[in-house]
Amino acid sequence: MSPDSDVKTLTIDEREVSARAGQTVLDVARENEIPIPTLCHLEGLSDVGACRLCLVEIAGSPKLLPACVTTVQEGMQITTDSERLRKHRRTILEMLFAERNHVCSVCVANNHCELQSMAQSMGLTHIRLPYRNAAYDVDASHIRFTVDHNRCILCQRCIRVCAEIEGAHVWDIMNRGTNCLVITDLKDDWGASTCTSCGKCVEVCPTGALFNKARVGSPHPKKPEFLPYLNLMRNA
Amino acid sequence: MTIEELEQLAISVRRDNAKFDYQVNVCMDLACASQGAGAIKEALDQAVAASGKNVLVRRTGCMGPCSHGPLVRVDPEKTLYRKLKSEHAEKIVGALGSKPVSELQCDLSEHFEGQVRVVLENAGYIDPSKIEDYIGRDGYKALLSMLTEMTPNGVIHRITESGLRGRGGGGYPTGLKWGTVAKAAGDTKFVVCNGDEGDPGAFMDRSVMEGDPHRVIEGMAIAGYAIGASKGYIYVRAEYPLAVSRLTAALRDARRVGLLGMNICNTTFNFDVEIRLGAGAFVCGEETALLASIEGRRGNPRTRPPYPASSGLWGKPTLINNVETYANIAPIIRNGGKWFHNMGSERSKGTKVFALTGKIANTGLVEVPMGISLKDIIEKIGGGVPGGHKLKAVQTGGPSGGCIPANMLDVGVSYDALLKMGSIMGSGGMIVMDDTSCMVNVARFFMEFCMTESCGKCVPCRAGTAQMHTLLTRIAEGHGSMEDLELLEDLCATVKEASLCGLGQTAPNPVLSTLKYFRAEYEEHIVHKRCPAGICKVSHVEEVTA
Numbered sequence: 001m002s003p004d005s006d007v008k009t010l011t012i013d014e015r016e017v018s019a020r021a022g023q024t025v026l027d028v029a030r031e032n033e034i035p036i037p038t039l040c041h042l043e044g045l046s047d048v049g050a051c052r053l054c055l056v057e058i059a060g061s062p063k064l065l066p067a068c069v070t071t072v073q074e075g076m077q078i079t080t081d082s083e084r085l086r087k088h089r090r091t092i093l094e095m096l097f098a099e100r101n102h103v104c105s106v107c108v109a110n111n112h113c114e115l116q117s118m119a120q121s122m123g124l125t126h127i128r129l130p131y132r133n134a135a136y137d138v139d140a141s142h143i144r145f146t147v148d149h150n151r152c153i154l155c156q157r158c159i160r161v162c163a164e165i166e167g168a169h170v171w172d173i174m175n176r177g178t179n180c181l182v183i184t185d186l187k188d189d190w191g192a193s194t195c196t197s198c199g200k201c202v203e204v205c206p207t208g209a210l211f212n213k214a215r216v217g218s219p220h221p222k223k224p225e226f227l228p229y230l231n232l233m234r235n236a
Numbered sequence: 237m238t239i240e241e242l243e244q245l246a247i248s249v250r251r252d253n254a255k256f257d258y259q260v261n262v263c264m265d266l267a268c269a270s271q272g273a274g275a276i277k278e279a280l281d282q283a284v285a286a287s288g289k290n291v292l293v294r295r296t297g298c299m300g301p302c303s304h305g306p307l308v309r310v311d312p313e314k315t316l317y318r319k320l321k322s323e324h325a326e327k328i329v330g331a332l333g334s335k336p337v338s339e340l341q342c343d344l345s346e347h348f349e350g351q352v353r354v355v356l357e358n359a360g361y362i363d364p365s366k367i368e369d370y371i372g373r374d375g376y377k378a379l380l381s382m383l384t385e386m387t388p389n390g391v392i393h394r395i396t397e398s399g400l401r402g403r404g405g406g407g408y409p410t411g412l413k414w415g416t417v418a419k420a421a422g423d424t425k426f427v428v429c430n431g432d433e434g435d436p437g438a439f440m441d442r443s444v445m446e447g448d449p450h451r452v453i454e455g456m457a458i459a460g461y462a463i464g465a466s467k468g469y470i471y472v473r474a475e476y477p478l479a480v481s482r483l484t485a486a487l488r489d490a491r492r493v494g495l496l497g498m499n500i501c502n503t504t505f506n507f508d509v510e511i512r513l514g515a516g517a518f519v520c521g522e523e524t525a526l527l528a529s530i531e532g533r534r535g536n537p538r539t540r541p542p543y544p545a546s547s548g549l550w551g552k553p554t555l556i557n558n559v560e561t562y563a564n565i566a567p568i569i570r571n572g573g574k575w576f577h578n579m580g581s582e583r584s585k586g587t588k589v590f591a592l593t594g595k596i597a598n599t600g601l602v603e604v605p606m607g608i609s610l611k612d613i614i615e616k617i618g619g620g621v622p623g624g625h626k627l628k629a630v631q632t633g634g635p636s637g638g639c640i641p642a643n644m645l646d647v648g649v650s651y652d653a654l655l656k657m658g659s660i661m662g663s664g665g666m667i668v669m670d671d672t673s674c675m676v677n678v679a680r681f682f683m684e685f686c687m688t689e690s691c692g693k694c695v696p697c698r699a700g701t702a703q704m705h706t707l708l709t710r711i712a713e714g715h716g717s718m719e720d721l722e723l724l725e726d727l728c729a730t731v732k733e734a735s736l737c738g739l740g741q742t743a744p745n746p747v748l749s750t751l752k753y754f755r756a757e758y759e760e761h762i763v764h765k766r767c768p769a770g771i772c773k774v775s776h777v778e779e780v781t782a
Contacts, residue, residue: 049539050693052734064733069539084733088696091730095699128723129703130710154692173534173692176517178702180692 010076019072026054026067029080036080037089037118039096039206040155041068044227045164048156053089053118056080064088086122093119098129099178100136101150102207109208112221115153116207134178141191144213145202147182152209154180157224158201165230170195182209237494238501239380242371249372256292258332259311260284261360265298265446266439266478267600268305272322276306279325287329294369297447299360300351301344302600309360310336318342347598350617352579354587355563356603359447364482367489370450376495378569379454383461383501386569391462392418395565397573399585404430404521404558405633405662406738407584407651413555416545417463420553427460427468428549428556430526434473434518435634436685437593438665441559443601444589445472445479448563449486453509455562457496458569460507463555468507471526473514483511518689522737523556525691536693537737558663560589581607584650588661594631594668597622610645614668625670629753633662635682635689636742638749639675658749660742674771675754676761680708682746690739697740700731704747711758714765714774721758725751 006021012034019028024047029036039051047068055064059077067080079085096102096115104110136149156173159182163169170193174183184193202210204224211220237245253259262268262277277295284291299307304318308328315336317328324340331337353359362369370376382391396411417425429452433441445452456468472480487509490496498506512530519525520535527549529535548554564586568576580586584606590613593599597619604613610630614620621627629639638659640647647653651661669678687701707724710716728744728751735741751758760766767774 048693049736050695052694052696052736055734066539066736087726088730088734091700091726092695092734095695095703095730098703099695099699129727130706132702132706153695154698156693175692176519177687177690177692177698180698 114206141189267302279322283329378566398576403560425465431472455565468509633660674769686743694736
């Protein structure tokens, strides 16, 4: 039997499911309509395991493991929802909201923001943590797009889509810790960078950090669904 | 070079050294060098030339008790002189052959008696820039005898038998790691040495790399033979320029005499080592970040598995150990696994080098057998807390470790015992604190360190450490509430359990351990707006600037 046809059986939240070897826990859970929250994961891009929202409990492991990069093993017993996980996920969301300046009422992505809807689905009504109120820059030098670092959650989707799909690798990250910024080229103005203006980064951005100037004042839904299709066509 | 040639060279080096009536060893490690050891050596050279005595003046690596430096030791009497200046040189040379200069002499016998030196066996005895000095003290004997007598499996067996555990902090069994990499599929494998020592108050690895660089290279070459690798990388932080230049010179010398390169000792074994410099990121001490940095990418950790043992540098199986771990290898091969296994405590074998810093008389490097009590390290070897102050706590393991209160210091040093007390062995930094240290301030200091050193990839570490730092600052400045304390504990739990790599997972340890043992101090800051140690600037009114 070749490794590709190797089938694993495991349980997720006490449901018995089957999976192909090499699949991630997240893939299998989503196939079976078991919800696991994610922010940095996006179907069609590589995974980095950075947002830590998809952490799950696996029987026999004291550590919590990120579902997006954990591959299935035979007989795994996975819990995707527990008091402990809910508590961590809420705290992580709170950290994100308090870290930069997420003011939904004035945000271009209002009602179309993954961070906002995640908070809503978790019933997050207020933040216990002190807001940091740190000021970050806005770069509107590009003719069509703007990056507002105040709304960036550093999920790195823009970096990955630019490098892996568009093949331009214009986006990257600079600095450390809370000073991290996504940058174009070597922190050139976006408008003066080697950007191909394809707009993929804007479509995959989960918040209003990257937006299309033309959509300011009107609803700005993002459409990252093109990615799996694009990948399918590329591999065909 | 064959083993016979090596032995001949060793004999001739020893014979050359024996020609001298006296050997004056001048410690030229960073601490002593920064206080003028270079000028002292020059003055000694001149004084020796003028006196006409048959004396060898040698520069050496770190002798240990740095706070007494610049240090000079005169052999064979083993007279130790402390706090020297160049004008003392004539006196010292003049006293050779008669009574030592008593006013400059220092008696640190209690400091040295409790120590067992394996990693530091050559420190203070060899000139680190001379490969001959290392060979004269059985250097490279382990490598060459292993190449001619042992199989790779035999080497791994010996390391496993010794019970050596990783000295970088985690304490993973070294033999098991080597065995895993050896079994990993693939023709190309790599040996990596982690010399990115970044814990505040830790300088063990620097001293080893500066004072005995060949020991690290030999350990790596042995590892290369054991796992089937022909290429090694030493990752050294750029803040250690002396270590880099000593290692560079050592590699050049080892290649020159044929101890690195192709067909070492006329066998089919090829091995060479390249140095890679860090660029100032603490997180690059984390193994996956370190590998990314060697590859030339941003030093961000990634999730494991896959572990470097199966997929490391450029996706190839990679063995990654710390400097001190490699420094233990040659003696184990030379003396056998049992010899090493007989030292130390039940589950932690051998010795451990600690960097004693803070409120302690003998600041510097010590090497002690595992299992020795923390109290003995501090009171006997370290000389206790100076100035009539009272010992309060010991911080081990740097920003990933915790503070152990004075009443728990009877515990023997081992990986498990320290973990149980809420700290970790870590790479070996040991910061001693007395009653003038505020534990809230200590926790805040380490949190600030973790906050600024977090790579920013995962949310709990990036945003969580910043939040914890804000809360700790609030408490330290007297604006905290009991709810803040609760929130702090909540954050500790999430940052610890949800972070991606070791930096985040251990970042809450300084807070957790001080909360566990010194909660009253936190409450004093919050309830009575008072810092018991008088360190924090506590104010009753919060300044509003925004």
